[in-house]
């Protein structure tokens with residue numbers, strides 16, 4: 001095992017993730033599909049188990065010991081998440097995932113818009129931050145505009161300025177591209193958006209797992225992320241929103257929990273954050289995400305970021321030594337390595353890597369518009385996280401050589 | 410030979426690198442395009458069908474992974490000279506047998522894109538004949 005330069009002890013961290021012990025096709029698992037979903041530490045898995053075994057009850061409604069314990073744990077998780085992103089407790093709304101969060105915002109924030117009002121997204125967006133806006137625009141007669149990428153696959157500065165104007169009402173931009181790893185200047189875009197009197201949303205699905213987040217510093221109006229990519233369980237995500245804006249916004253889902261008083265002719269809504277949380281939530285998962293956030297905080301987000309860079313640099317150097325590899329995306333990037341092997345389709349790359357125990361993702365990564373801009377239909381994508389090692393990168397590189405050997409390229 | 414070498418055997422790779430009946434056809438009786446939205450594999454199939462419903466010529470223009478391209482190539486050989494009635498009820502099992510390699514569940518879609526394209530082509534043809 002190579003010694004790492006960061007103060008993080010990867011070997012100790014690996015012991016916390018039981019799945020990393022398993023073998024795939026007789027080989028040790030090398031999990032490089034972290035941008036799709038991360039693995040979970042034992043603490044998180046145990047938290048779900050412990051909840052169901054010890055205090056399973058509905059939250060906010062049951063006046064008995066279990067109900068109180070469940071409510072306290074669920075709301076404690078919210079508090080931890082608020083702290084994790086430097087926000088207030090009422091500003092953290094639990095959703096099912098990023099997709100639901102972005103739909104919530106797409107429905108709530110467009111309700112006051114008029115025909116011809118403009119929404120700005122970018123060519124880099126995940127379908128989750130693309131299709132909701134496209135469809136709202138279509139139904140409400142809004143205009144959807146796209147910030148273009150430059151030759152380095154970064155958002156073009158001129159295009160940002162050109163597209164965000166006084167006509168703009170909403171800007172929604174991914175913090176980090178899941179397809180090619182571009183890190184977008186969301187603070188600058190938020191400033192430009194606000195200068196034009198519009199609302200700024202950030203899709204932080206790929207950023208929350210990897211970089212320290214400070215809502216006060218980014219100063220977007222909304223920030224969306226998904227628990228399962230940041231060591232948490234599936235089924236829980238977060239919409240952060242500035243309190244005064246959430247207060248002014250229409251709820252998205254109606255039903256139980258989100259109400260204050262229901263009469264035959266009208267309903268008043270619950271206060272924040274519950275106004276946006278209709279129905280019984282994913283209680284165990286919410287609690288689990290709180291535990292995941294504890295874990296990330298314990299390791300330190302700055303350490304994770306430094307370690308990501310270290311491992312990415314190592315992988316970049318190695319992959320560039322191989323003939324016939326195209327790497328997509330900018331030089332400065334998050335720990336996402338999107339590439340193609342000349343003469344081999346990404347699916348076949350992925351399948352052969354799998355035979356060596358290496359799990360990557362192949363395809364359009366839910367970014368079909370971006371793929372068309374890049375002029376390709378698919379890439380192979382390796383994405384790293386805190387438990388990955390240089391030794392695993394070596395296995396991955398050897399597996400790429402196997403691909404080339406099998407295909408004779 | 411391990412599983413992966415069985416899957417990517419020479420025969421499959423030959424079809425992938427040099428698909429049979431590759432290309433497009435100007436005056437095809439039926440031209441149909443099919444796309445696998447999950448992975449982006451695409452296939453254009455061109456059939457020249459005579460008055461006896463016989464497929465007298467076929468061209469395929471696939472883009473995608475080795476499995477989907479090889480499957481299109483092999484299927485084009487398979488159906489050439491047969492009648493629409495003979496091929497319209499081809500099954501998944503026949504395609505898998507034709508490929509002759511182990512296909513994992515996630516790759517089934519790649520393997521069967523050719524069959525979907527063929528089936529839809531025959532449906533289009535029959536609809537057109539009824540008019």
Ligand SMILES: Cc1ncc(COP(=O)(O)O)c(C=O)c1O
Nearest residue numbers: 097098099126128178205206226
């Ligand atoms: C940038 C980005 N946005 C949104 C999503 C959607 O996340 P989820 O599927 O958890 O809703 C993802 C992950 O797939 C993503 O990478």
